[in-house]
Amino acid sequence: MTKDHGPQVKDDETYEALRKDGASKQKAARIANARANDEMSPSKKGGTSPPYEEWTRDELYDRAKEIDIDGRSDMTKDELIAALRDS
Template sequence: MVNSNDPSIKKADTYEALRDQGASKEKAARIANAQARDDMHPSKKGGKAPPYEDWSKKELYARAQEIGVDGRSDMRKDQLVKALRNH
């Protein structure tokens, strides 16, 4: 359970719901904090990028590097897709 006085989590109820659904702590915090801002609407942004299957391995690797996926150097394309989706 998140401490309701934790200044890094802006919407504790959203954070907890996402964690209960299996989201990582990082992902839950990112979404909860984005929803807390009036100028951000994370649920309305999705679907604009092509699916990971359409990306090249080089593009997937660069994205994995950008977000800090461990073990990316040894991964095949399908493993990079799975790791990015589960991050």
């Protein structure tokens, strides 16, 4: 039986499957909640944003701040790109 992870996780089954596959709690919750929302398509590839390589370091830093990446203030542009892709 699937455990209830509370109101912050909208699709407990997907969340647990992602955690078993090694996804972080944050990433598993983000994907599970997107799948539970009919207006989102997390399996659909592509977006409207340009690739990170075209962003400025300040833009990358601001995005890293939004998702609370530790150590972002000391990171170079390439390190910020890697950290954002790993999150």
